[in-house]
Amino acid sequence: MPWHRAVAQDVVLGASVQLTGPVANTGRYYRDAYQLAVDKINARGGVKLGGQSHKLALKLYDNQSDVNLSVRQYTELVTQDKVNLLLGPFASNFALADSAVAEKYQIPMVQGGGASDQIFSRGFRYIFGTLAPASNYFGSTVEMLKALKPVPKAVALLYADDAFDVSVAEGTRPKLKRAGFPVAMDERYSTNASDFSSLLSQIKSKGVDAVLMAGHETEILNFVRQAKSLGVSPAMYSFTVGVPSEDFRKALGKDADFAFGMTAWLPSAQLKDRWFGDAERFAQEYKARFGYDPDYHAASGVADVEALVQAMENAGSTDPQRVRDALASLRFNSLYGPIAFNAQGQIDLPQVVIQVQGDVLAKVYEANRFVKPPKYPMPAWTAR
Structure with a gap:
């Protein structure tokens, strides 16, 4: 069945994630985290832009743990599906390749699946990461x-x-x-x-x-x-x-x-955010819905969605350039920890x-x- 936007006003986030293949076990954290975050934010009224509320929609592909397929799918998300903004895959070698698509088309990608310093050492302007540096x-x-x-x-x-x-x-x-x-x-x-x-x-x-x-x-x-x-x-x-x-x-x-x-993350009532309340409540909701405990992959995945929403609201727009600039100066508390990207687009949580x-x-x-x-x-x- 062909995929259509439910409403013209929806803000669509696109991603390609490992749902099958050798790293699907970790890939599912991102599928589940993205979906839970989208549903939670929608239940709280969605994204507020210029006084109007917009629902989030998630467009997700399975890259089958294949980097080349992942790159093709991100290209399709941007050129054919016309998604507004991008979320990332799992694993540094995927994020390294897929972020080149974000850079080429100048669409911001926020990803919590790749930590390699290489991703952020190329002077790219459209890639932002919520994992601490691998180094x-x-x-x-x-x-x-x-x-x-x-x-x-x-x-x-x-x-x-x-x-x-x-x-x-x-x-x-x-x-x-x-x-x-x-x-x-x-x-x-x-x-x-x-x-x-x-x-x-x-x-x-x-x-x-x-x-x-x-x-x-x-x-x-x-x-x-x-x-x-x-x-x-x-x-x-x-x-x-x-x-x-x-x-x-x-x-x-x-x-x-x-x-x-x-x-870099353990569920704690001290980690507050505006959508879930705190990280402990998030962990309970995640376990209840998916039947397994979230770890830092899931928490960083939720933070990726939250970062895009916060940046859109700060920019008052879904325009990729304005969202990119809002991400670069973002400062907010997520259930994963404080989000503030450095000049390379990375955060560093101990x-x-x-x-x-x-x-x-x-x-x-x-x-x-x-x-x-x-x-x-x-x-x-x-x-x-």
Whole structure:
């Protein structure tokens, strides 16, 4: 059935998201977050422009986890569907490619799915991002390493060969050096890798006691499962993704215990916004509607919609240039945190270190101090 705008007055937001394929598990956070935000804002009266209320409509394509298809779909959203403004896909390599479409047609894209510094280092004017820079994902973790007792003696930095993970590694190397940690391993592996046995045997033979790993959720799951089967248990390991997600913890069960991760967002009544009230209420509504807990991907997805709405209202218009300028000077509180884009179009929220501690996802280290004692060092698999 062909898609039509419901009303000529609707403000249409367009996006291409991974609903099928290898990264659909994370892609659905964005589909669900965008829809929930659109419905919530519409229920609160929609977007107020020049004294008139307009409903939001969402036009969503499935890019099937294919970057080339995603680029074609964003081009179609702009040239054929004539959407007003753009929301982003998940993952840095997608955001990197898709933002070129936004730039070419000068239509603002706000995305909370790509954190790679590369996205924002090209001087583009129409891309805005709500994820913290990938280069600083391990910043708080490296600070925590210095405070652990005993302090780790040898660190492994492992990362996939995609835009996000390469940015993570590039930012983490100098942080480890400044902190005085010898890097025993600095290894790139291929995206969607399923065999980590050679890296794990190196971790064992080189006496690595702290592993920092940047990758996507399926890679992290494979790594942990193989670490168990090969009996490799460093004193600690930390992952850029997975740990905040309910699915990750369900997939591994008790084997998820002791894993460190990071998040720029946890549901809190202190995070207020004008549509949901606060982040705790948002998390309850999200879980009730979709049957799973939101993590920072979902919260950043909602913030993307809120940012576009706030910018349209500040500009009093849906004109792409005026909305772009309003985004550049935006200052507001969302349920995800304070939104204010820097000159490159990115925001920087501090990463909280979290750890799976039995049935609890514990906030362990924040603002250069332990909030809760970490479970460290990690016991051998046979001693659990």
